Amino acid sequence: MIPAQFDYVRASSVDEAVAALAEHGDEAKVMAGGQSLIPLLRLRLSYPEVVVDVGRVAEMAGVREDGAHLVIGAMTTHHEVIHNELIRRHCGLIAEATETVADPAVRHRGTFGGALAHADPAGDLPAVALALDAEMVIAGSGGRRTVPAEEFFLDYLQTAVQPDEVLVEVRVPKLGEGWGYRYEKFHRVAQSWAIVGVAAAVRRSNGTIAEARVGLTNMGSTPVRASGVEEALNGASLERIGEAADRAAEGTSAPSDLNGKADYREHLARVLTRRAVTAAAGS
């Protein structure tokens, strides 16, 4: 399989990338690790005139602390995320979920920001970013803006990033004392997409659940927050987890495909939410 012809721009800075995007607009497509874009090009399902490669923009890679936040460069590879000490210490949910992404070859090329900007609802990381209340820093010709995860994922493969913009970095609030987490991924073979995934982060206080955040993978055209579950868990005892998890499919619009019809996915969401929250709550 051979892609159609396209021009290629390798950006060495965010400014260069933004300039190239400003010049080519809709005709251009940003490439990060290429793990989603290259298959689309090879199958001729995508016909950009220009590919703007940001994979080697140094200022877009790496992880740093910024007060109560971690700042993860969009070009940080999955492999780097999994092995990054700061992420493991402060946002372990990201590392745990990233370990389940595809296979080692993909994890060495694919990037955290690329996965979020691609916004495949079956991808693992969008639901995680949503559950963690991450903020996306987006650069365009007019400068930088920050978009909360809640407003970032707009539709199937669509985000708040405009054609002349690029996702630069992701700000994730650190999970402090008392927080536990779990990513439950349900899939049939190791390298395949999630049929359903549940990202849960839970803060316990005095034996009850003080706060819970639950994101769902592949339960709609975007990642979704299981807000009914979160509400039911707020201040709840651990015995109430099962009951709360029964609300996991509320407000979702799960797809029907080869791996399962919607009703099965709704059932899985409830079972996996119970398991994820139970594990996150450390019980």
Add this chain to the structure above:
Amino acid sequence: MTATTEAPAPEVPGRQNVVGTPLRRKEDARLVTGRTRWTDSVAAPGLLHVVILRSPMAHARLTRVDVSGALQRPGIVAAYTGLDLVDDFGGLPTAWTVSEDLKTPSHFPVARDVVRYVGDAVAVVVASSHDAAVDAMEAIEVDYEPLPAVLDMEQAMADGSPLVHDDIGTNTCFTYHEEHGSYQASKAKADVLLTRRYVNQRLIPNAMEPRSVVVDPTGAADSFTIWSSTQVPHFVRIFMALVCGIPEHKIRVIAPDVGGGFGSKLDIYAEEAICLGLAKRLHRPVKWTASRSEDYQATIHGRDVIQDVEIAATSDGKMLGLRVDLLTDMGAYLQLLTPSIALLGRYMYPAIYKFETHSFHCTGVFSNKTPTDAYRGAGRPEATFAIERAVDDLAAHLHLDPIELRRRNWITHDEFPYTTVCGLEYDSGNYEAATDKALELFGYDALRAEQAERRRSNDPVQLGIGVSTYTEMCGLAPSRWLGEQGYVAGGWERATVRMTPLGKVEVVSGTSPHGQGHATTFSQIAADALGVPFEDVEVIVNDTAAVPWGLDTYGSRSLVVGGTAVRRAAEGVVEKAKLLAAHLFEADPADLEFDSGTFRVKGTPSATKTIQELAFASFTSHTMAEGSDAILTADHLVDPETFSFPHGTHLCAVEVDTETGMTKIRRYVCVDDIGKVVNPMIVEGQVHGGVAQGIAQALYEEAVYDDAGNLVTGSLVDYLVPAAPDLPTFETDRTETPSTTNPLGVKGVGEAGTIASTPAVVNAVVDALRHLGVDDVRMACTPERVWRAIHGARGSDDPAPAGSVVYGGATTETTAGGRLT
């Protein structure tokens, strides 16, 4: 023979035999370090690249195919429609006339007026580079007038169904019936009747190397060299001569390194004819190589058989009669062996059991899907699946342990040779020994106890145990039998063994390795027969110029038939060498003995000649016996007297998460009896790969079409092939009951694992859930199907994915279920 007392032979440094030892494969250092030559790596001066425009419609009339736009594109050399190429090649062949009523539709390499499956070739593009060809292909304009697609086997046979082939007038390709004894009489005697419908879903073979063809027309004397990623270079030569009208002696076929086949390359493909035709027309070398997704559409699929099975038994567990009625999907056309595949399993339904009667019926059906053909096991996995599932189901109904029911019905070791209800004579076997060994390795009783405990405690994770005591028939022979069956070829195999002047050995075999390790195995056989070092043997295969006679590799035949030919030819070389040695010693040949590569005159320890010395003496020919050859060479052709019948016992334990439906294999134990073993490591590899492929059918793989006839599982993203992380550790062992029908005592192993494992896994899944009222889960046993089976959605809801026509369609799916009386 005179009785003499001989002095013990003098101590000489003897050689150890290598047959039976796990020597490392000769092939692997080259393969794993990439020093390989795949068909796609073949380069030729002036090479052109061919790409093929394929139909996106399952069934449509071509009202316009316009290639003129493509001809304007850069790098383009030519572009043709099917109608442009009517003089370049004829229709593709089918080699097996399975019945008098067989309908063989025209099957042109490029469609001329109607396309009949998604992937049917519509036009071809030739360009100076592959990229240019792909770009130019986008400029071809085609008008398709949609026709109704035939996707469901049962609907296809109903009155008024749209037809895949108008001119044939029916979607029924053939019917076949065979009756052994009166099944009705068995049924009348029976007080238990088990009636079941099982389904072998459609599978995609997935050889690691997609297909590829290169044709160079610039050989001497206007000859054509075809490189093809094929299992059957000798067949390709014959059929290309016939299809393209090029004299056979002008065609040379080479199968270079071939990255797997599993039966999918046991075929004659459109692209071979297209490339040969284009090379002839353009007088330039051409190459075509499939992408993975193109391979998914344009390389044969496997299985796709609906099986109605009935066992007439007594309530004390004696199985009397077996009735089998099959529907088998041909796809849109007949490939080389398409109609024969389900029938190749027909004698394996009675399996290892002493049925009194067997009734077999089979109907082949056309559909608007990719043609089916041989896939690892070819008919026998289907048969084994049905009988082994049914035996477990019957055991459950009779409240008998599935092993116990088998013991009451199988052929015991002292009954061999045994003539089955189908008239096949099984030469040897010991089902008790293999089963006892497997049960011990498995810890059967402990696992049963754990299962009972999990049931008692209502554990959300239930344990299931599945049994498969398979046998199979492989080797695909003898020629006389194949002729009686309507097959156009024989079942013989041929080998030449020759000594080179400096004492090395060349083995020429008509089999065609594509990953199995023939070079290693045949070297071991020849080395022992000649008494030479293993490293001194070269195996020559896969080139019709170097190996003029052969019937290639499929059906687990290479060792049983081809290996026997190698052994016999090597013995022929020893006989010739012995005559020469006797001449040199001025002794009577009867007074010579041969051991470990050395001839000596009995009673004269100093008179010795090595076979290498004799090879040189033969080459120089300075002194030769009357009438002897100047080269130590011998040919042998084997036409086996019968099949070989490996068997074994496979046991599988699964844990089923009843909340999600997920199945996890906890233990997999197999004890196979494949007779004598030449290379235990190669055998182990074959068993591992085979078991993995059979598990894949049970739990993962399934070719799914939507209701418009699109292959939804069109790539490895959606067609799930399990890999190492998804599979358990296989615990393998063997028993060894030598075959009595070949001098090596060997039986085939290439397909055994695939044949055995699928029912073992599905039986385990069903066993885990039987107490919940589940008596079947359709393959692939996906978590969703298992969950729906548990939660009673079956019957009230369609467990197939939305919008899909798995199992040939919704009708088929909803006619599921069995009947126990």
